[in-house]
Amino acid sequence: MTVQSFERDASLRTWLLAEAPESGFQAWSQSFYLAWLRLAANPLAVIGLVVLLALGLVALMAPWIATHSPFDQVLTERLQRPSAAHWLGTDELGRDVFSRIVYGARTTLYIVGLVAVIVGPIGLCIGATAGYLGGWVEALLMRITDIFLSFPSLILALAFVSALGPSLDNAIIAIALSSWPGIARLARAETLTIRSSDYVDAVRVMGASTPRIIFKHVMPMCLPSVVVRVTLSMASVALTAAGLGFLGLGAQPPTPEWGAMLSTARQYLLEHWYLAAMPGLAILTVSLAFNLFGDGLRDMLNPRS
Template sequence: MSDTSRATDARRAMPQSLIALRNICVFLARTPTSAFGLIVLGVLIFTAIFAPLIATHDPYVQDLQNTLAPPDAAHFFGTDELGRDIFSRLVHGSRITLTIISLVTVVVGPIGLFMGTVAGYFGGRVDTVLMRITDIFLSFPSLILSLAFVAALGPSLNNAIIAISLTAWPPIARLARAETMTFRKADYIAAARLQGASPARIIWKSIVPMCLPSVMIRLTLNMATVILTAAGLGFLGLGAQPPMPEWGAMIATGRRYMIDSWWLVTFPGLAILSVSLAFNLLGDGLRDALDPKQMMKR
């Protein structure tokens, strides 16, 4: 048997979901902007997992005899006003950023998907009530609403994650509702009703899988906003509290010395910029990869 035949048989034996995932990954890897997003995201995950091995110093240990030292061989990104190594604090801060991203995604995705699919499928009063609740959250800028929630709950990292989650789900709900309204009158939905399927089963088995690609793209694009909101809360002292090495809080403490010690705000700012840009580029790539026209070409 030739190598081409073996490859063909192997592809046929693979589940369709794995084939689709492989095609998406290949598409993203071949697109320069999406590949950049994947690389940065991979570096973020790798750094967060192996932070104790990558960091050259303890991020919390102070060295008052070596404060505001410029970047050198001993301290790659210099030291802060308390003599702490900025590179090590950035490395450990990647864990905080990844924690925020993961928890917000886990909370926002299901809430937005549930609200949107239920409102879009049932319509009528259910749609009106759920969408008016969504409109109330959408009527306020996300950062301002997050500030209000954190001010009510108290400044901490956990409360910042809760506040961001409470303000990030409405766009997902709107998107899921729009997608559901295009599917609910489809023939396969009518066939499922005729077979006696309950609304919950129809929503879960037939509508949610159709909404997932668009929701995944929206979640990826929203991650940049989540990172910037978390950094903004940390900058204002309402997110992660000292001495935690959160990137926004690092910029807040370093801004007092930024005229003479530029490295205090430059490197945390570049970290926030790189990760936010990576998620935006990755979201754009996913949108193109999940485009039906692109999938037909592949």
């Protein structure tokens, strides 16, 4: 490292750690930098983040990473063991297992991403509205939430997808419908504390309408907790998606999906164990990465840290 680069890094660090920020951008940069330091102090969270970034990279570059088409069936090469031609072997239809796992990352991220986009705003809106308005509105919304919480998420998702029909999009809807209640309960608990704060009383006295207070002042304060909860929930979402695929209610053949691959591989478990081990290991890795990163994100966004 040259003297100039060292001095430049030192000045940047001084700018990021200045006690009196001179602009909004500097204040935002300081908050982000301090949050990153808290995340970097947790090695397991960094590992989880690296795994998730690697998964996203694999999904994005699947056509270049996969060694074969995930749909090509070569019956003369069915149930081959791992080799130089097929790194993780082939399945019962002669399809390359490695390529299907690579493309299966796209399916998993598609499900997890859409569910997060759906359940986050729904749970936040319902919880913040119930917590701020109180009264019969809170009682009605929370009783509906309690009804959804009274069923295990996988059983509820099975019921919804059975009613809607087996498909990838219906599985996403079913998982989303079974995942929002926990976020709503969390947002309500946060709102019960926020609604009695001084700044909310101030904007109320200034004449702000109830929707403006909820959307402009209450929800932003609930957002960090909701983001952490959504991130931690993504592990269970990935497992639920794999469970629906295992039962044939998620992604339909020939779409590569880890749960469906695990379902077909169970018939050959004794002779060809790798067919089930590889998609199972992928599911385990992704779920663990979301949990590790969620724990680190909770520490990073905790205002008491």
